[in-house]
Amino acid sequence: MATLRPLTVEDVLRVNGSRRFAAALAATSPFDSLTNALIAARCIWLNEVDVTGWLEAFAAHPPIGTTSSSVSKWSKEEQSAALSTATDSTAQELSEWNAKYREKFGFVFMICASGRTAPEVLAELKRRYANRPIVELEAAAEEELKITELRLAKLFSAETAAPPTSGSSNRTRPPITTHVLDTALGSPAAGIEVHLEMWKDATSPPSFDNKEFKGWTTLGTSITNNDGRSGQLMDNVDNVAPGFYRISFNTSKYAPSGFFPYVSIIFEIKRSQTTEHFHVPLLHSPFSFTTYRGS
Template identity: 80%
Template sequence: MICASGRTAAEVLAELKRRYTNRPIVELEAAAQEELKITELRLTKLFSLEPTVPSTTIEGPTVQSDKAAGSSNRSRPPITTHVLDIARGSPASGIEVHLEMWKDCSAPPSFNNKDFSGWETLGYSVTNNDGRSGQLMDIVDNIAPGFYRISFNTGKYAPAGFFPYVSIIFEIKENQAAEHFHVPLLHSPFSFTTYRGS
């Protein structure tokens, strides 16, 4: 399986030839990633037609594109997320999600820096029945490099759980400005994990 969207026939053939010698378990993982890309594209198209998830983006200087607003080549914002409740084995709906960017130019956020006043909210949303948040930021071609924090109100979702909230801080480098960053949360009452998705 391969996500052919935006690829030429030669690119698809080259990718399949590269994967041909994969061990079965490696190929299953690759196929699952491709299936995820296809599903995300379909969901993006579906939700762009019917915006049913409440979300708010807050105006901010996160765009590095010379294009006018609304003329992006992207079909979704540069940063997206979803939440899965791994204890129940289903999407986690109704979780508040906030996206922020570090704006303090004097020093980057660090483990030892306990000053949280440098964070500026870009947008917020609530996860839908599929566990996906609404749009947390504008759709732009290039995202500003820097430190971003995505936070989830897990305590409201699971009051008896160990984590009142989960915040994930990640850095986008200058050479990554045109990339997409999917930052999902896999949550249970007593553990959570994340990864950079596609």
């Protein structure tokens, strides 16, 4: 069973900007599974961190849609779908509503933006702007928790990856990639939202008998470009963590009259395969799809 090394406060501050939260989670570590780390994080965030701590965590995030060079790598990854789908007018409207929101509530608009397009984020911002302050504070805290869980999964994945083997070299691309081809048109499929997830409980792998599939944690999201290729879905590491992964494609927005509202592909990376590359493409048409392991 993989165990994350004891966390430092600085480690946790990359995940959540509340110093009270960071100190408490670091003191509780190490964890023998991602599931236990997530359980501890949720308990601390909801039961031990006060409003001051919540506001401190909120303040560590840039306004949604910010493209400044000071924005962290994780924030850029989480906002990649919103940034890639924002038009000039949408970006301007987001900026204006961000300012209105901060003026009303006193903190930055919090949303787990992973996989959300700019119009979706803007619509949610407008909807929540009507909330009473106490209601919105709790909604923002829940969104912060979602971001915390997503970043913990990234941290855990990086820490439990197998060490590099002798003679191995740095990859020129992430270990898991994908692209989408529209087989009905015979062309790349651009503008499809893609999510990469990992099964978070190493002690209980996913199976056909799982009814709810609640064990997945998002590692990254992207939108396919004009060549049908997704952007980076995970960190560019030499050794990928072994386990079960799922790539999901939001085909409903690409082909709204098609038969499949979305497509999910689940695959396993074994411990003997951690240095290999996994290219998992989707060949899609309105009424059929297929996949394969490519290079």
